[in-house]
Amino acid sequence: MKPAVLDMVVCPLCQSTLRPTPYLQDGTWIEEGILTCENGDQFPIIRGIPVLIEPNLRLSILGNEETQFWRRHAAEAGGASSGSAPAADDSEKRSAAAVWGYQWQDFHELWQDTAGVEQFYRWLAPLRPDDLRGKTMLDAGCGTGRHVLYSSRNAGLVIGVDISLATRVAARLTRGVTNAHIVQADIYRLPFRTETFDRIYSIGVIHHLPDPRAAYLNLLRHVKRNATLTVWLYGRENNWLAASFVETIRAVFTRRMPLSLLKFLSLIPATILWSVIKFFYGPVNWLAPAGARHFPYNTYFMLFNRLSFRHQWMNVFDKLNAPIANYYRRDEMEAWLKASGLSATQLAHTNDISWSLHGTRS
Numbered sequence: 001m002k003p004a005v006l007d008m009v010v011c012p013l014c015q016s017t018l019r020p021t022p023y024l025q026d027g028t029w030i031e032e033g034i035l036t037c038e039n040g041d042q043f044p045i046i047r048g049i050p051v052l053i054e055p056n057l058r059l060s061i062l063g064n065e066e067t068q069f070w071r072r073h074a075a076e077a078g079g080a081s082s083g084s085a086p087a088a089d090d091s092e093k094r095s096a097a098a099v100w101g102y103q104w105q106d107f108h109e110l111w112q113d114t115a116g117v118e119q120f121y122r123w124l125a126p127l128r129p130d131d132l133r134g135k136t137m138l139d140a141g142c143g144t145g146r147h148v149l150y151s152s153r154n155a156g157l158v159i160g161v162d163i164s165l166a167t168r169v170a171a172r173l174t175r176g177v178t179n180a181h182i183v184q185a186d187i188y189r190l191p192f193r194t195e196t197f198d199r200i201y202s203i204g205v206i207h208h209l210p211d212p213r214a215a216y217l218n219l220l221r222h223v224k225r226n227a228t229l230t231v232w233l234y235g236r237e238n239n240w241l242a243a244s245f246v247e248t249i250r251a252v253f254t255r256r257m258p259l260s261l262l263k264f265l266s267l268i269p270a271t272i273l274w275s276v277i278k279f280f281y282g283p284v285n286w287l288a289p290a291g292a293r294h295f296p297y298n299t300y301f302m303l304f305n306r307l308s309f310r311h312q313w314m315n316v317f318d319k320l321n322a323p324i325a326n327y328y329r330r331d332e333m334e335a336w337l338k339a340s341g342l343s344a345t346q347l348a349h350t351n352d353i354s355w356s357l358h359g360t361r362s
């Protein structure tokens with residue numbers, strides 16, 4: 001953890017300022033320590049990541065590592081400890097954290113994919129790199145931190161937040177980037193003051209949450225006035241393959257499978273998809289681009305055509321492993337934008353199959 005992040009974060013329980021007590025440091029980087037708020041709430045910094053999650057949910061995500069952390073530092077922490085039992089209504093958050101933690105620690109290297117930056121800006125539509133310049137940004141649900149890395153090339157400061165152990169990959173990736181920070185936190189209970197950020201974005205995350213609309217509206221609270229919120233979500237139109245066929249397989253079978261087995265089995269559809277794109281969509285787009293435009297998923301698959309096989313494998317695995325997935329129609333997205341009260345709203349039909357919702361807080 002870089003100390004500069006302390007200017008941004010607050011206690012997720014009472015919103016008061018956090019004070020660090022470092023136990024293990026490497027230069028200014030705090031590898032292990034405790035953050036204490038004005039009301040005495042304590043949060044661990046583990047493997048360089050401040051874990052600003054309420055105690056019971058935190059324990060169910062960190063498990064043994066948290067128990068050992070408090071045992072190691074019992075004397076310094078003055079008797080503070082981890083939570084006791086996971087709250088029942090947190091089960092969906094816990095399973096989401098388990099899936100994303102597994103997926104992103106495994107597919108950690110995707111940031112190297114050169115088409116990834118283009119993909120990022122398609123999702124972030126209508127924002128362009130220049131719109132990020134000098135801005136204070138939040139990536140809500142940052143996974144491996146690859147978008148935090150891309151944003152940091154233009155932003156003034158960017159914080160990536162994720163509930164899962166994917167934060168470990170993200171923290172490693174951005175450790176040397178002075179304007180990028182990673183925080184482990186719950187999107188429903190963000191450790192920031194209201195009206196903190198110039199640009200908040202959330203890519204491919206909130207359609208996997210128990211109450212996506214509430215999560216969307218909650219993000220709004222942290223957007224400054226005249227600042228923007230951009231959210232990318234799965235779409236239903238033109239997307240029968242994912243929204244109907246794959247979604248049925250996920251809901252009935254694969255979401256309950258052991259993740260390592262599902263990852264292995266995902267190789268089969270990923271290989272079929274990769275072959276169809278390489279040996280059909282690619283050549284036809286080269287030979288007859290005007291005709292190819294009318295094929296289903298053409299825009300999306302031609303982007304896939306430039307991604308690595310591992311990236312496509314992850315995409316297939318990702319569609320099958322989620323505990324929850326929601327696909328949205330245009331009228332639903334328009335209703336969200338209306339409810340947000342944002343001005344200058346734009347709804348982009350990204351890759352012809354998904355939605356980027358964008359607006360400015362007035």
Ligand SMILES: [Zn+2]
Pocket residue numbers: 011012013014015016037038039040041
């Ligand atoms: Zn507090």
